[in-house]
Structure formats: structure tokens, C-alpha cells
Amino acid sequence: MRSIPLLSLLLLQVTAQDDSESSSTTTGATSTPTSSSTPSPSSSTLPTVNQAYTALLNDSLWFYEAQRSGNLPANNRVPWRHSSALQDGSDNNVNLTGGYYDAGDYLKFTLPMAYSMSIVSWGAIEWFQGYQAAQQDGYLRDMVKWGMDWLIQAHPQPNVFYVQVGNGDIDNNYWGPDTNIPTPRPSYMINNTSPGTDVAAVGAAAFASASYLFRNRLNDSNYADTLTSHAISLYNFAETASPQQPYTTSIPAIAEFYQTNTIQNQLVWGALWLYRATGNQTYLTKASKYFDQFNLSSVDITPMDWSDQSGGVFVLGSMLDNSTQKYRAAAERYLDTLTQGQGPCSFTGGGLLWCGQSSASNSLIPAQDTALLALLYSGLNSDKGSGYTKFALGQIDYLLGNNPMLTPYVVGVHMNSPANPHHAGASGGTDINNINTSPPQELNVLYGAIVGGPDQSDNFYDVRNDWQQSEVALDYNAPFQGLVAYQLVTNASDPPYTTITQPRPAIKKPFPKWAIAIIVILLVLLLIALALLWWKRKRIIEWRRRRKQNW
Numbered sequence: 001m002r003s004i005p006l007l008s009l010l011l012l013q014v015t016a017q018d019d020s021e022s023s024s025t026t027t028g029a030t031s032t033p034t035s036s037s038t039p040s041p042s043s044s045t046l047p048t049v050n051q052a053y054t055a056l057l058n059d060s061l062w063f064y065e066a067q068r069s070g071n072l073p074a075n076n077r078v079p080w081r082h083s084s085a086l087q088d089g090s091d092n093n094v095n096l097t098g099g100y101y102d103a104g105d106y107l108k109f110t111l112p113m114a115y116s117m118s119i120v121s122w123g124a125i126e127w128f129q130g131y132q133a134a135q136q137d138g139y140l141r142d143m144v145k146w147g148m149d150w151l152i153q154a155h156p157q158p159n160v161f162y163v164q165v166g167n168g169d170i171d172n173n174y175w176g177p178d179t180n181i182p183t184p185r186p187s188y189m190i191n192n193t194s195p196g197t198d199v200a201a202v203g204a205a206a207f208a209s210a211s212y213l214f215r216n217r218l219n220d221s222n223y224a225d226t227l228t229s230h231a232i233s234l235y236n237f238a239e240t241a242s243p244q245q246p247y248t249t250s251i252p253a254i255a256e257f258y259q260t261n262t263i264q265n266q267l268v269w270g271a272l273w274l275y276r277a278t279g280n281q282t283y284l285t286k287a288s289k290y291f292d293q294f295n296l297s298s299v300d301i302t303p304m305d306w307s308d309q310s311g312g313v314f315v316l317g318s319m320l321d322n323s324t325q326k327y328r329a330a331a332e333r334y335l336d337t338l339t340q341g342q343g344p345c346s347f348t349g350g351g352l353l354w355c356g357q358s359s360a361s362n363s364l365i366p367a368q369d370t371a372l373l374a375l376l377y378s379g380l381n382s383d384k385g386s387g388y389t390k391f392a393l394g395q396i397d398y399l400l401g402n403n404p405m406l407t408p409y410v411v412g413v414h415m416n417s418p419a420n421p422h423h424a425g426a427s428g429g430t431d432i433n434n435i436n437t438s439p440p441q442e443l444n445v446l447y448g449a450i451v452g453g454p455d456q457s458d459n460f461y462d463v464r465n466d467w468q469q470s471e472v473a474l475d476y477n478a479p480f481q482g483l484v485a486y487q488l489v490t491n492a493s494d495p496p497y498t499t500i501t502q503p504r505p506a507i508k509k510p511f512p513k514w515a516i517a518i519i520v521i522l523l524v525l526l527l528i529a530l531a532l533l534w535w536k537r538k539r540i541i542e543w544r545r546r547r548k549q550n551w
Ligand SMILES: *[C@@H]1O[C@H](CO)[C@@H](O)[C@H](O)[C@H]1NC(C)=O
Pocket: 028, 029, 030, 070, 071, 095, 096, 097, 098, 149
């Protein structure tokens, strides 16, 4: 049982700064070993960086470490995690151990994992100095490499890509530690006869963006070359395998988890990242051709996520292609709509971007992804930039405590942080029928995890089995990394939670519906009674007169 007193946390975070682990590199993974190319500068040469944002970046990377599957290396920092799922892929004679568990369960999904890799890489490419200032670049490298090593293993042949490990029905009936994960854990692939354009293109984007990061920021061109070759091959698979179709057409079992229903924005997203990673003009031309062919400039505006990278296409295209205005026009149409809470979105009373169903299932995710795109674009147009930046900072502040719940929605950083993330391993529970109460307090603090978030009334209930509000996932923290790195680069002032000393306020319960129903029924009965009296008034008067006469 642990509680998190505010003061001791702050002290911990400040004193942890000169932790020599921050230049660690060993990942214990298969491919090209990384050398320590980012030694920590001595503290005397460091500019002053915000300590709270430094701790947030460290915590978020620590969360990804807590999601690791496979053989854990000796430098694993998460004491309650063990090497696990060491037979993954054996059903198809491939080695699919490693990678990251998707959420609070033990399933591995390629689509959201790859999407998360590309979003973390993008933020790190743009604001790498933030990672350096916080001395987190070594952890960043390990984090991205852990995911990319697995995606390499998941791509054993040019036209074979594994897209899921573990069976949803089996896994979702288990709640417990990583030492007892149920089997079998089947692996699912796309291939020439069962293609999947969306996941192949998103995989290619992950390889290409990570390649750019490793080549141009982390100084590891060997590993970058490996990643680029997978990106080219996977993109070729996406483009040439026939028919071009969403991968859930080939593997319907995934549809209940990660279904995109589109291939168009993904093909452009992959091509743009390939252009950035290789400099090969062919990919920029492909991106432009598909963009026109699929009419991406007039698609319905929706927040970016694992299922749809249209917004990412607009912003990345604006960065990469100066020969046309079409990406910029689309990006501004997109950001003008979303950052002003128009189109499918509005704002909650507390100021959180709220976009219909996608917010209902995890409200902080569309807000974060839109904030990330707004910051990425803001440098490209000085007129629009300040408005986009203002929007993004407002969402970051909300996320970090400036909200009606006085809650930073990051686990383990404040006494008001979510205490019940939906995470089997962290909770310490083993009873799937009593997830909320067994144990009453989570055994392990899942530092750095972003939870789904509050409801449309800004209320947050902090209940473990409320997956909309309390779920954690790889793609929830992916934009967060970029937002925090941005704050570190701009030397932002402290996040709001550092000055919050009040506990999270109780939620004002709305008047229950059944009580309203009873009141309405009573009123109706009363009206009927009055109407009856009125209707029978002559008879009543008559009756009273007769009674008097009888006296
Ligand atoms: C499978 O891959 C993992 C992670 O890359 C590695 O640690 C392990 O040694 C591999 N297992 C075999 C049998 O090759």
C-alpha cells in the first residue's frame, strides 16, 4: 500500500536528476547494438530546465518500460515486471517475443504500437533538445528501439507482417500479474493472400520516422539503415498486394479492437515519412498523387489517432513539400476547425477539447493529438501559429491540473493523480470479478501513465474498471511525450499541478433520474386528483348541502 504525499514526490523528482542511469543504452534486444552516443553532460554545463517537466518525461518513458513484453534486460527499472510471454510467435515458428503490451492487458497489437512509435518519433525529432535537456535521450532511444526491434521481428519476410499476438477472448478473461499470462497466445499475420494496406502503411511510417530519428538525432545510422529497409519493403507490400483493403477484412478477429476502415490517409502518411527518411523524391510524388486521388483535402475532419492520420498528413506534408499549398490549406482548415472547437468538436465547461464518440471513449487523446499537431504546425505560419499554440498550451494545462477536478491526469505525480489506472499488473489484483475492490489500493504505482480522462462534464471518477476514464495505452502517452518535450524546449513555467494543494473535489452528483420520475408521477397524480375534484364539484357541493339539511 503506497500513498503519494506531494512533498516527497517533488523531492524525489528533484533529487533524481543526477541519476547516472539516464545514459543507459543496453536494451538486451537483438539487432544492432547501440553505443552510448549521448553521454550526460555534467550538471554544471546544463541550462536550467523545468524540473517538473523533466520528471514528467522520465515518468512517461518509465510507463513504456512498464509495458515491455519479452525478455527484460538487466537495467529494467520496473521492479514488479518480469520477463513474460516468451513463447510468442511459436505457433508460426517466428520469434515474436518482445515489444510492448498494448494497454492494461497482455495483448500486443501492431497497429497502435506502430502508430505510437511514429508519434513519439515525430515529437522527438522536432524537440529533441527537450529530451537532451532532461537527460532522457538515452531512455528515449531504448524506448523507441524496444518497439522497433519487435516490429522488425514482426516483419520476417517482405510480404508477411504480424499484426496481433494473443487472443482477445482468452486474454480479456484474465486479470493478474505477468507471471501467469494465459496461453495459447496465437499470432496473426497479413500476407500476399490476406493483405492489409492500412497496417502495412502505418508500419512503414513507424519504420521511416524512427529511422529519421536514429539517423539524424541519435547518431545511429546502422540501425537507421535497417529501419529504412523495412520501411521501403513494407510500403511496397502496402502498395502492391492485392486487393488493397483494411487488414480487418483479412483478420476479422481484430475488428473489435483496432479497426480503421480506411487505407487512404495511411498510404499518404507512409509515403511522406518515407520521403523524409530517404530523401527519395519518388515518395513525395506518390504522397501527392494519392492525396489528390483520395481527395484528402476534403475528407471529414476528425481528430488524429491510430485509426486515422489525415491530420498528420496535412501537417507533415506542409513541412516537407513547399511545391504546393494543398497540404497547408488542408492543415489550416483542419486546425482552424478543431482548435476552435468546431466541426465534430466543442469544448467542455472546463476547456477540454471534446470530439463526440472519440472523446467519450478516451477524452484526453483527441485533445493531446490535436495539441501536438497544432504545435507542430505553428512554426509554419506565424499568423495562425499563435492561436494554435495558445490552444495547445490550454490543453496541456488542462491535462496537468488546470481542470475542475484539480487533477493532473498522469499517474503518480501528485496526490490528486489517478489512483486506479485500469492495469492488471499495476493493480496487483487477481480477481477479475472484483477489479475495483481487490485490492482496495493499487499495489504498484504506474508512474507516468496518461489515463483515458474525464467525461463531458469534466468529471473524473477514478474507478479501475471504467475503461473509458481509467484505461492506459501505448497511444495515450505517445503525443504526451511530444508535448512535454516541447515544454522543455520552450522552458515553460511549472505545470499547474505543482501549486495544487487541495484534494480532488467531490463530484456533485446530478439529481438521480428515478427521483425525477417519481416527482413527475406524483405531480401528475395530484393534477388528476384536482381535475376530478373540479369535475365533480357540483356533486360535492350537493352532497355537503344535503348533509347540512339532514342535521
Ligand atoms: C527472440 O527475440 C528476443 C528479443 O529480440 C531475444 O531476446 C531472444 O533471444 C530471441 N529468442 C530466440 C530463441 O532466438
